Structures are given as C-alpha cells and as structure tokens.
Amino acid sequence: MILVIAEQRDGKLNRATWETIVGAQQLAKASGAPITVLVPGTHAAGVGAELAAAQVAEVVTVEHAALEPYTPDGFTAALQAVIGQLSPAHVLLPHTYQTRDFAPKLAARLDRALVTDVTAIKTVGSDTAFVRPMFQGKLTADIVPQGPGPHFITFQIGAYRVDQVAKGAAAAPVRALEVAVDAAAIRQKPEAPFQQARQAVDLSQAERIVSVGRGIKEQTNIALAQQLAEALGAEIAASRPICDAGWLPMERQVGSSGQTVAPKLYLALGISGAIQHLVGMKGANTVVAINKDPDAPIFEIADYGIVGDLFEIVPAMIAALKA
Amino acid sequence: MKIAVCIKQVPTREWQPRLDDSKTWIREQDAAFEMNEPDAYALEEALRLKEKHGGEVVVCSAGPARVAQVIREALARGADRAIHVDDESLASADAFVTADALAAAMKSDEFDLVLTGLQSDDQGFAQVGVILAEKLGRPHATIIMEVEVADAGLRVKRELEGGWFQWVAMPLPAVLTIQSGINQLRYATLKGIMAAKKKEIRKASAPAGAVSKQKIVSLYVPEKGKKTQLIDGSPAEAAKELVRKLRDEARVIA
Numbered sequence: 001m002i003l004v005i006a007e008q009r010d011g012k013l014n015r016a017t018w019e020t021i022v023g024a025q026q027l028a029k030a031s032g033a034p035i036t037v038l039v040p041g042t043h044a045a046g047v048g049a050e051l052a053a054a055q056v057a058e059v060v061t062v063e064h065a066a067l068e069p070y071t072p073d074g075f076t077a078a079l080q081a082v083i084g085q086l087s088p089a090h091v092l093l094p095h096t097y098q099t100r101d102f103a104p105k106l107a108a109r110l111d112r113a114l115v116t117d118v119t120a121i122k123t124v125g126s127d128t129a130f131v132r133p134m135f136q137g138k139l140t141a142d143i144v145p146q147g148p149g150p151h152f153i154t155f156q157i158g159a160y161r162v163d164q165v166a167k168g169a170a171a172a173p174v175r176a177l178e179v180a181v182d183a184a185a186i187r188q189k190p191e192a193p194f195q196q197a198r199q200a201v202d203l204s205q206a207e208r209i210v211s212v213g214r215g216i217k218e219q220t221n222i223a224l225a226q227q228l229a230e231a232l233g234a235e236i237a238a239s240r241p242i243c244d245a246g247w248l249p250m251e252r253q254v255g256s257s258g259q260t261v262a263p264k265l266y267l268a269l270g271i272s273g274a275i276q277h278l279v280g281m282k283g284a285n286t287v288v289a290i291n292k293d294p295d296a297p298i299f300e301i302a303d304y305g306i307v308g309d310l311f312e313i314v315p316a317m318i319a320a321l322k323a
Numbered sequence: 324m325k326i327a328v329c330i331k332q333v334p335t336r337e338w339q340p341r342l343d344d345s346k347t348w349i350r351e352q353d354a355a356f357e358m359n360e361p362d363a364y365a366l367e368e369a370l371r372l373k374e375k376h377g378g379e380v381v382v383c384s385a386g387p388a389r390v391a392q393v394i395r396e397a398l399a400r401g402a403d404r405a406i407h408v409d410d411e412s413l414a415s416a417d418a419f420v421t422a423d424a425l426a427a428a429m430k431s432d433e434f435d436l437v438l439t440g441l442q443s444d445d446q447g448f449a450q451v452g453v454i455l456a457e458k459l460g461r462p463h464a465t466i467i468m469e470v471e472v473a474d475a476g477l478r479v480k481r482e483l484e485g486g487w488f489q490w491v492a493m494p495l496p497a498v499l500t501i502q503s504g505i506n507q508l509r510y511a512t513l514k515g516i517m518a519a520k521k522k523e524i525r526k527a528s529a530p531a532g533a534v535s536k537q538k539i540v541s542l543y544v545p546e547k548g549k550k551t552q553l554i555d556g557s558p559a560e561a562a563k564e565l566v567r568k569l570r571d572e573a574r575v576i577a
Contacts, residue, residue, distance in 0.1 A: 071491075072453075072462075072463065072464075072465075073462065096484065097465070097466055097482070097483055097484050098483075100441075100449050100453075100465055100466070101453070101464070101465045101466075101481075102453075103453075104418070104448075104449075104450040104451075104452075104453035104454045104457075105453050105454070105456065105457045105463070107450075107454075108419070108422070108453070108454040108457035108458065109457060112536070113419075113536035113537055114418070114448075114450060114536070115537055116447075116448055116449055116450060117447065117449070124540055124541070127540070129540055129541075133447070133545070134445065134446050134447060134542070135334065135338075135340055135349070135444070135445055135446075135447075136336070136444055136447070137545070138338075138340045138544075139340050139342075139349075139542055139543065139544060139545070140542070140543055140544070140545040140546075141539045141541065141542050142539070142540045142541040142542075143537050143538065143539060143540070144537070144538045144540050145536065145537050145538075146534070146535060146536050146537055146538055147534065147536055187462035187493050187494060188462055188464060188491050188492070188493045189491065189492040189493065190481075190489055190490070190491045190492075191489060191490040191491070191492075192489070193483055193487050193488065193489040194487065194488055194489070195486055195487055195488070196486065196488055208575065208576070214336075232576055233576070233577070240503065240504065241503070241504075243504070244503055244504025245504075250486070251486065256484060257466075257482055257484065257486075257502075258485070258486060259485065259486070260485070264575045265569065265573070265575035265576065272336070275447075285573075285575065286569070286573040286575050288565065288569070289551075293337075295339060295340075295544075297545070299547075299551050299553075300545060300547050300551075302551045303551065303552065303573065304551065304552050304554060304565060304568060304569070304573075305551045305552070305553045305554065306553070306554050306561045306562075306565060307553065308558055308561065309558065312558035313558045313561060313562050314562075316558050316559040316561075316562030316563065317562040317565065317566055319559075319562075320562050320563045320565075320566040320567075321566055321576075
C-alpha cells in the first residue's frame with residue numbers, strides 16, 4: 001500500500017498534497033498498490049472529504065489534540081502509530097518545510113530509508129528509482145532506497161502538476177483512525193505563526209520581474225538592475241543570498257522561503273538557479289537568464305539565454321530599450 | 324554552554340561537475356572544496372552564543388582526510404577544538420551513515436547544544452541534523468533564523484514558508500538546523516589562523532557496520548526541460564537581439 005501524508009493547517013489543505021497524490025498515482029501504476037491518503041491534525045474531516053475526490057482507495061483522518069499546533073515530536077509519535085497499523089510499502093509526502101522538520105525523525109525512529117526532494121519516478125531494471133537533484137541542481141541522481149519498507153519519499157514542490165491528478169468516479173471512502181499519543185512527551189512548545197513584515201510588495205501580481213542573484217557581486221550594482229527594471233516596467237526581486245546580505249529587503253525574495261511568482265517575464269540576472277529559487281518562479285511565462293556560467297541550472301528552464309557578463313549586457317539592454 | 328557544530332566540506336560553487344568512471348559519483352580529484360554555506364552560518368551562531376553565554380565550541384566533521392581543510396578554517400574562525408570522523412567512505416555517505424558517524428563520535432562529550440546547517444550543497448538531503456537529534460534522543464527544530472537562550476532551555480525562531488515565522492521553545496540539550504542568513508559571517512584573522520595550529524583535532528573512526536539506506540544507481544547532467552534559445556554575439560548585439568525577441572516573439576514588453 002502507498003500512504004500519502006497530506007499537509008493541512010486549521011482545515012486548509014496545502015495544495016502540494018495534490019501533487020504528491022499525482023506522484024502516488026504514478027507509483028501505483030507500476031506496482032498496482034492501492035493508495036491511502038492520511039490527513040493528520042485537527043479539523044481533518046473537511047480536508048479528508050476534499051481529498052476523497054482523488055482516485056484513491058481510501059482517505060484516513062487522524063484527529064488528535066497533540067497534532068495541533070504542529071510539533072515534530074507529536075507528528076512523529078502519531079505517524080509511527082499510524083504506520084504500525086497500516087503497514088505501507090511507501091510513505092509519500094510533499095517536500096515542505098513541515099515535512100523537512102519531522103520526516104527524517106520519523107524515518108530514523110523506524111530505521112527506514114528516506115529519499116528527499118524527488119522530481120520523478122523511473123523504472124531501472126526490476127527496481128523503482130527516484131530521481132532527485134544533487135550538487136545544487138548541477139547533477140541529477142537516480143536513487144534506489146535500500147533495506148526493508150516502508151520507504152519514505154518526499155516530492156519537490158512543482159514536481160507534478162495539480163491538474164494531472166486522476167479523480168475517482170465516486171468519492172473515496174473516508175474513515176477516522178484512532179492513535180494514542182502522549183502529549184506530555186512533546187518537548188517543543190510552539191507559539192503562533194506570524195509574518196515578519198507586512199508584505200508591502202505583492203510580487204505574485206507583477207507582470208514583469210527583474211531578479212538578481214549572487215552574480216551582481218556588490219550592493220552598489222543593484223542600482224544597475226533597478227535601471228533595467230524601470231526600463232522594462234518591471235518589479236525588482238532577488239534570490240535568497242541577496243536578501244540575506246540585506247542588499248534588498250526580504251519581502252523581495254523569490255523562492256521557497258520567499259514569494260512564489262508567475263509573471264509574463266522573469267529576467268534572472270546572475271542567478272545560478274538553485275532548486276529553492278526555481279520553485280518560486282518556474283510558473284513564469286517567459287524566463288530569460290543572463291549568466292556567465294553556461295552550465296548554470298537556470299538555463300535548463302530559460303526560454304532565452306545570454307551567456308556573458310551582465311555588467312556589459314545590462315547597460316546595452318537599457319540602451320536598446322530606450323532606443 | 325558546550326556547543327557542537329557539525330560542518331561538511333562540499334565542492335565550491337564554481338566547480339564544474341565531472342563524473343567518475345562508475346557514473347555514480349563525481350571525480351573528486353577535479354573538485355575544489357569549501358565549507359558548506361549553511362554550516363558556516365551554524366558555526367557563526369555557535370561562536371556568537373559562546374561570546375554571550377560562555378562555554379566551548381567544538382566543530383565536528385565526518386568525511387575523508389580532505390575535510391581537515393574546513394576543520395582548520397573553523398578553528399581559525401574561533402572554534403575551540405575539533406572532532407574528525409576520518410573515513411574515505413564518508414565522502415559519498417547517505418544521511419543515516421553520516422548521522423551515525425557524528426552521533427558515535429559526539430556521544431562522550433554530552434553537548435548542551437548541537438548546531439548544523441539546514442542542508443548541504445552537495446547531496447542536499449536536509450536530513451542529517453534531524454536524524455542526529457533522534458539518535459541522540461534530543462528535541463530539535465529546523466530552519467532556524469534566531470536563537471535565544473532562556474533559563475534551562477531555548478527559544479528559537481523557525482522559518483516557515485512564504486515569509487512566515489514561528490517561535491518555538493524547547494528544553495536543552497537540543498539540536499538545531501540553521502538557515503543561511505541568520506547572521507553575518509566573520510572571517511578568520513591572521514591571529515586566528517596562527518592560534519588554530521595549536522588547537523586539538525581528535526580523530527575518531529567511523530562506527531563499524533554502517534549500512535547505507537540509499538544507493539545512487541546513476542548520476543548525470545540533467546536533461547533540459549525547455550529548449551533555451553541562446554543568443555550569441557557581442558554584449559551590445561546580444562542585448563539588442565534579446566530586446567527584439569522579447570518585443571516581437573515573446574511579446575512580453577511593449
């Protein structure tokens with residue numbers, strides 16, 4: 001059996017769960033194994049009913065006070081009990097920050113393999129291999145998990161498209177599962193989530209974005225990118241290292257820890273294209289990459305590319321736009 | 324406070340990937356190496372905690388002989404001593420094997436706090452810190468952007484997705500994985516480099532019988548998902564042609 005662990009907060013489903021169900025349906029094609037979707041947390045019933053639309057064998061909800069708010073200790077204890085009852089061969093999760101927080105602990109508790117950040121599933125001989133990026137996306141690896149199951153697999157956000165999910169002819173049955181969790185054994189005491197700064201800039205609505213990465217080299221060079229943005233009628237954004245350095249405010253960061261954008265034009269200046277950045281912008285219509293490294297992963301998703309020195313190319317672009 | 328920082332040595336950002344003959348690992352002899360960036364931030368955070376609260380910073384690394392380079396660099400930046408789990412097989416080890424090696428070597432020290440980067444820039448599992456916490460029986464939190472020491476415990480700021488954060492309290496001893504950008508990195512001074520030469524590096528051997536939980540059956544340069552139109556010519560020509568294509572072909576600018 002393939003177990004998909006859904007992610008939800010306060011009854012609101014994380015859409016990446018649908019992508020993971022697509023991955024499960026892909027895996028089920030090869031093995032013929034039935035799929036069970038597990039919804040942990042409180043307010044799980046509504047999310048369970050929503051997910052029952054997928055073509056899966058069943059949806060199981062696990063409601064327990066120890067699961068809200070989320071803690072890695074609470075989730076590990078509850079999911080260990082669920083896995084003990086359901087005995088899945090594979091456990092599939094979206095590669096979210098929450099998954100990253102508890103999945104390695106759960107896999108270590110059970111002493112089972114965990115393959116993270118998977119983008120595709122392949123058959124290699126008699127084995128099922130999971131495809132994942134390595135070395136900052138410069139290389140790709142086919143991985144075969146070793147040892148007894150369940151094998152834990154996390155899927156990179158955007159690895160599958162939500163609209164690829166196969167829906168069932170009728171809603172899948174939903175049932176509630178009881179687990180015992182010792183709430184007193186939970187060592188983390190979380191406070192309420194908060195947003196650091198009011199998002200004064202909503203990059204998700206921008207039609208055009210000029211985004212800068214490490215290749216911009218110095219803070220004073222940001223002005224050059226800004227001039228290009230003005231000439232294009234674009235918003236300025238950046239990859240994580242630029243915001244970490246304080247060269248642009250955090251609210252202009254694009255990527256898994258920042259904003260997710262889908263503009264008509266995304267122009268990446270000196271951005272190598274680490275996975276954490278790509279997940280935030282691969283929904284863009286037209287991607288342009290300007291980078292001195294011809295092997296930079298950004299060129300894998302770019303529609304147009306110039307390999308060269310951005311300090312020569314950008315002024316020439318500004319001149320061409322004004323001509 | 325007795326703090327351990329786990330660091331990894333990874334290929335530099337400028338490194339051009341080349342595969343070895345087995346096509347399941349890189350040609351190490353061609354690579355230049357450096358300290359994994361998130362681990363450098365973990366080290367800096369440990370040094371700042373020591374400056375504030377006193378104690379000791381011990382840098383731990385599991386890897387082949389070459390990792391001595393990043394251990395010396397960490398000592399030069401201010402770590403007090405080091406533990407090196409020295410084994411050639413650790414170069415391409417999975418997260419379980421690495422965490423086992425670190426846990427075994429760190430056990431006798433009974434650290435109050437263990438810090439490491441949230442993931443490595445080579446294999447990028449984002450697993451070692453959390454597995455280590457489970458093996459040491461300690462509570463943990465991941466992707467941390469601020470650390471406060473209070474009473475007998477910690478209060479840490481965890482980064483969530485999309486610009487959200489959350490404070491989490493937990494007792495010590497504990498394990499944290501640190502996000503890049505939590506602080507501003509310091510660099511080694513000449514004095515630090517000289518002082519590092521006298522600092523202790525304890526060598527430990529990898530525990531026997533470690534079993535890998537994942538096997539790389541193939542490693543390759545990724546296939547391109549999109550067909551990129553590469554625009555050649557002088558910077559001026561290429562820039563002009565790009566602007567023309569964005570106007571007339573992609574129609575994304577006026």
